[in-house]
Amino acid sequence: MDRFIVRGGQTLAGEVRVSGAKNAALPILAAALMVPGKIRFENLPHLNDVTTMLQLLGRMGVEVLLDDTGSVELDATHLASNVAPYDLVRTMRASIVVLGPLLARQHAAEVSLPGGCAIGARPVNLHIKALEKLGVEFEVTDGYIKGRAPGGLVGGKVLFEKITVTGTENVLMAAALARGETIIENAAREPEVSDLADCLVSLGAHIEGIGTDTLCIQGVPALHGGTHRIIPDRIEAGTFLVAAAATRGSCTLTDCIPAQLDATLMKLEEAGAEITRGEDFVSLDMHGQRPRAVNITTLEYPGFATDMQAQFVALNAVAEGTGIVTETIFENRMMHIPEMQRMGAQIDLNAATATVMGIERLRGAPVMSTDLRASASLVVAGLVADGETTVDRVYHIDRGYERIEEKLRRLGADIERVRV
Numbered sequence: 537m538d539r540f541i542v543r544g545g546q547t548l549a550g551e552v553r554v555s556g557a558k559n560a561a562l563p564i565l566a567a568a569l570m571v572p573g574k575i576r577f578e579n580l581p582h583l584n585d586v587t588t589m590l591q592l593l594g595r596m597g598v599e600v601l602l603d604d605t606g607s608v609e610l611d612a613t614h615l616a617s618n619v620a621p622y623d624l625v626r627t628m629r630a631s632i633v634v635l636g637p638l639l640a641r642q643h644a645a646e647v648s649l650p651g652g653c654a655i656g657a658r659p660v661n662l663h664i665k666a667l668e669k670l671g672v673e674f675e676v677t678d679g680y681i682k683g684r685a686p687g688g689l690v691g692g693k694v695l696f697e698k699i700t701v702t703g704t705e706n707v708l709m710a711a712a713l714a715r716g717e718t719i720i721e722n723a724a725r726e727p728e729v730s731d732l733a734d735c736l737v738s739l740g741a742h743i744e745g746i747g748t749d750t751l752c753i754q755g756v757p758a759l760h761g762g763t764h765r766i767i768p769d770r771i772e773a774g775t776f777l778v779a780a781a782a783t784r785g786s787c788t789l790t791d792c793i794p795a796q797l798d799a800t801l802m803k804l805e806e807a808g809a810e811i812t813r814g815e816d817f818v819s820l821d822m823h824g825q826r827p828r829a830v831n832i833t834t835l836e837y838p839g840f841a842t843d844m845q846a847q848f849v850a851l852n853a854v855a856e857g858t859g860i861v862t863e864t865i866f867e868n869r870m871m872h873i874p875e876m877q878r879m880g881a882q883i884d885l886n887a888a889t890a891t892v893m894g895i896e897r898l899r900g901a902p903v904m905s906t907d908l909r910a911s912a913s914l915v916v917a918g919l920v921a922d923g924e925t926t927v928d929r930v931y932h933i934d935r936g937y938e939r940i941e942e943k944l945r946r947l948g949a950d951i952e953r954v955r956v
């Protein structure tokens with residue numbers, strides 16, 4: 537098992553290229569299940585979760601050809617299985633996104649109940665309820681969700697009582713091949729949902745309302761092959777910006793879409809950063825100043841992303857003043873806080889609200905990653921701590937960040953990966 541050793545105190549500066557978005561790549565790869573032909577995806581991030589998804593598709597009979605330019609060619613002409621087994625699904629909750637495509641193409645699917653990040657109960661009831669509106673019958677037995685629609689899927693009206701990203705993606709994919717029209721109301725508007733929708737359209741799907749909370753899909757009998765480039769990862773981008781800001785440094789991110797970072801950039805400006813937005817780059821400069829604490833409330837897109845919450849707790853921990861951070865999307869997504877407290881952070885945690893009283897510097901300590909974004913926040917905390925911080929269970933971070941230590945080193949961080 538790998539761990540990171542971070543020696544804090546460096547001021548980050550330099551340029552980093554943003555990788556393809558994990559949360560766009562996973563549903564887009566799953567969409568290959570719907571296509572009896574060749575598809576090429578570009579800008580695929582090199583991540584453990586992506587490898588898991590490719591393994592899952594491989595088990596179902598999809599031919600996978602990876603090249604060393606970050607592209608993958610998939611061919612799902614001959615599917616061998618409709619089953620997403622426990623041994624793969626347990627490591628990655630997002631495997632649930634194969635449910636919609638399998639039902640669309642095969643009219644039957646068996647998906648193990650998911651595992652993944654331990655951030656609250658994270659049920660899939662809304663996926664099931666919505667797909668039932670498209671004519672799917674479900675039973676949940678032996679730890680598997682088993683869905684069938686013997687006569688094929690039929691379009692329907694879906695109103696999500698709560699916004700769900702992967703739930704919206706599952707219904708979008710199922711509806712693309714259903715008979716007739718589907719309307720999804722209260723759909724997630726995350727850029728990753730729109731990227732999936734754009735990809736499906738390029739493969740022959742009919743979708744209107746992309747980027748809004750109402751998606752209207754006219755089912756088509758079949759999709760065809762094509763090529764799609766995955767959008768950049770706004771959470772990876774935001775994590776590097778916060779790391780630079782916390783160290784009073786500067787950085788330029790290339791290959792990103794600044795408009796998708798609005799909520800994060802707004803908070804960084806509030807924290808005192810000078811931000812320059814370009815077409816496909818963004819720069820941050822703290823001019824050597826300590827950040828000011830900011831208040832954060834997580835919300836669905838275009839609100840402040842829950843996946844950026846932990847990193848901002850780390851920023852606030854060394855900021856001037858007190859910042860109040862409230863998590864509204866997930867229960868139990870504050871597991872980074874006891875770890876940061878071990879590093880001397882002054883934080884009062886009351887249910888889902890953390891009051892963070894900034895101090896000049898944290899103290900290095902051994903800490904443990906509990907989930908993907910929490911581990912990223914501990915690395916940021918390590919960069920602004922005196923002495924050495926050991927971040928254990930780095931496999932969490934490898935699920936969603938492409939060689940984070942190499943990219944941070946390029947910005948001047950003192951971080952190394954050691955095998956224990």
Ligand code: UD1
Nearest residue numbers: 559630658659660661662663699700701702703843865866
């Ligand atoms: C996706 C992202 C994840 C991000 C999250 C919120 C992927 C692969 N993952 O996760 O990084 O943190 O969106 O932006 O894209 N819920 C239910 N029942 C359901 C489904 C969800 O109650 O059937 C609840 C969840 O417990 C949570 C909320 O709805 O409280 C939102 O979850 P959801 O948007 O579904 O998150 P994911 O799609 O799993």
